[in-house]
Structure formats: C-alpha cells, structure tokens
Amino acid sequence: MNKKEVFKLAKGFRGRAKNCIRIARERVEKALQYSYRDRRNKKRDMRSLWIERINAGTRVHGVNYGNFMHGLVKENIQLNRKVLSELSMHEPYSFKALVDVSRTAFPGNKSLPSAPKKEGLSILV
C-alpha cells in the first residue's frame, strides 16, 4: 500500500500513528489483520448475541432457551436464531405463539406454569 492509502486508513488513530508513515503503516496493517479476523469472529459473536436475546424473550414466558429450541426442533420449525431474536424484539405476539407451540411440543416446558419471579419483566407482559 502506498503512503496516501495508509494515511487515509489511519485517520482517527491516536498519537503518531496518524502522522508518521512508519508507525502508521504498522498500525494500519495490524488493524487490517484484526478486521480480517473479526469478520470471522463476527459470525459467532452475533450468534451468541441472538441466543441471549431469545433467552431473554422466552424467559418472560417461563421457558428457558434450551427447552424452547428443543420444542421447536421437535415441531420441525426451522427458523434460525437471527430471525427468532428479531421476532422476540419486534413481534412479541408471534413470538408468544412460537413459545406456546414449543411448550406443547416439549412437555418439559410445562413445569414452569407462569412467569418467573422477575416482577419488572412480568409487568411488561
């Protein structure tokens, strides 16, 4: 990469990393290595984020994430975790329907009849 490109990518870096070509080239190369790696890591980071969101959404209805997904698999519902997390945030009634389907499919889910003790969340529902 030539100097001009390096400085263009080094905009906003701290200290001499944005002014001096030797340091800037070093930092830009390292930054590009990180971005190469983190494009891979982004997939697993997002998946864990979706799982956390689904877990929060299902626990409002008294089902935990693992039992919920097991019920969906039993019913052969193939929605992925990205879509499920978006449904839990933006389409709460459709998500409730999915939780009900999962609950009837997997009897282990019935052991939790009502919402857990979290008062703040159960008020919202």
Added chain:
Amino acid sequence: MAMSLSCASSIFTPKKSSTTPFTFNFPSHSPSISSSFLRFTSQSCTRHLSSSTFVPKLSQTEAPSVESEAEAVEVQQEPEAVEFEQAEQTLTTTESKGEDVFAVVMIGGRQYIVFPGRFLYTQRLKGANVDDKIILNKVLLVGTKTSTYIGKPIVPNAAVHAVVEEQGLDPKVVVFKYKKKKNYRRNIGHRQPNTRIRILGITGYQDSPASTLP
C-alpha cells in the same frame, strides 16, 4: 436439518415443473406500465444495463454460495406475469390498509423478515434480470395483526412475490493477509455481488392452520 430441508425442496419441485422455467424478456413490460412504482423500476433497469455487462463473470466466481436458488426462485413468463402483477398490487394495497403482514422467507440459504413494499439486499440471485418478478416459496412464518401462521417447516401454499430492482455489489472489503517473519502479505479488495429485491406482496397463507392471537 439437512434432511428436512430436502423434504421441503421435494415439495417445491412439482410446482417448479408446472410453472414455466426461466425465460427473461423484459422489453415487453413497457406498454403495460401503469403505476409509478413500475416506472421507477424501469428507470433503474436502464441505469444498470451498463453494469449488467460484467455481471456474469462475477457471479461465476461465487458459484457455491447460492445452491438452493433453483427451488426458491421461479421467474414467470411475461404475459401472465403482467396481469397477475396488477391483481397482486390491488391485493397488497387492500391488505396494507387493513392489516400489517410480514413473513419470514428463505432466500439463498438465509432467512429474512420481509414486509410488503420494502426492499432488501440478498445474495446475488443468479440468472435473474432487473424487473423480473420472482416468487419465493420457502415461507417459514407469516404474521398478521390477528394471527400467526407457523410453518413446519414451511407454510403450505404461501408465497412472497417480489421484483428484482438491482443487481449490485456490496461495499468493498479489504482482505489483508499477513504472516509474520515470512515476508508474506496479500492486499486484495473484494466486493460481494448482491441483489436488491422489492417485496410486492404475501399470498396464499390464509387456508393454513393459524394460531390466533389475543
């Protein structure tokens, strides 16, 4: 998962044989243009004719990415597509006034929540031209204001109708590979080809079993 997907594709195959296979000739659109929406898309078509010259080369490079396209995308033949499309638009307008409807649809191995009237970027749909109408059959869930139709794994007979608006490229990604102490560095730019489609409507879900909502 893979087994049930194959069963889903076996559902699609008879429909594929019934409808006409890939035939594109979109100049015959122009006499039947009535709405402003269609005019807009025809403009975009002319704008991207120059870009469509180098499209096939790029789409060849990403061959393995779109493997399930053949089942999901069926491009209709022109004359019936036009009249069908007009009926479709009246249907969607009445629906959008009455109730909001959304669907979860599988396009190119990825699932998207789609709303009529909005556009979305998908993986490049190979063989589809600008202004082609496509029918997406892998509808996994349909939600209306009053009820939710949950597909196991798909909602039977449900279809999402869409039109191809643009065959474009994602923003550039710098692929920088580096190995320390080995004097190895590679600096490559990459632009993933994509397709912008606009959702026209969602049909065919009414007769499937629904779980009504309070």
